[in-house]
Amino acid sequence: MNILRRIVSAIVLVAAVVVLVGVCLHYHWGDFATAFKPFNFNEVVDALLAFFAEAGNAIVLTMLGFIGLTIPGRAK
Secondary structure, rough: OOOHHHHHHHHHHHHHHHHHHHHHHHHHOHHHHHHHHHOHHHHHOOOOOOHHHHHHHHHHHHHHHHHHHHHHOOOO
């Protein structure tokens, strides 16, 4: 079961990283530029929430992939 968990975790991790890179490449980063030009905290929060709405699933799946790979197996 240990090898199956590692294989699934590796597949999930690779897929999530590919999606996260795609989201970062195609995200409209101008929202952050307009929020920081004259600094407006509310616009920064709105820009962060919009980014996490786009990339949230990929971030969670990346964390789950890392967790699945780093959990130690059963001691014999």
